[in-house]
Amino acid sequence: MGSALRSQLESAGISAECASTIELVRDVLARVGDRWTVLVVTTLAGGPLRFSALHGRVAGVSQRMLSQTLRALTRDGLVARTAYAEVPPRVEYELTPLGRSLSDAVAHLTHWVRDHQAEIARNREEFDGGDSPAV
DSSP: OOOHHHHHHHHTTOOHHHHHHHHHHHHHHHHHTSTTHHHHHHHHTTOOEEHHHHHHHSTTOOHHHHHHHHHHHHHTTSEEEEEEOOSSOEEEEEEOHHHHHHHHHHHHHHHHHHHHHHHHHHHHHHHHTTOSOOO
């Protein structure tokens, strides 16, 4: 499971164990930080849903993108997919305990954003107004 990032980190003197951890953190943050994951996790925090119900509640997501997001979340162990042997077939998605812990972390982040949104908006206005040095 080698990667260019891990090789670069190890070449820079970072231990293989730390490089592996950094790589995993980066991969998980990429998953959590994508456009749809937080919305899907937040929606599933209310309980199990069928694909069509979930699609209806996550505004703007295409069926294809929702399917890809659910597949990735299932692969990471954040969402459980349960197929029932019924006619017509029924499939439900729900958060696993790991997914619920992510949902809790997202809730904390949401509260932090709400608590600091005015300050962030002011900082952006200052920066965009040219009052900050060039980076």
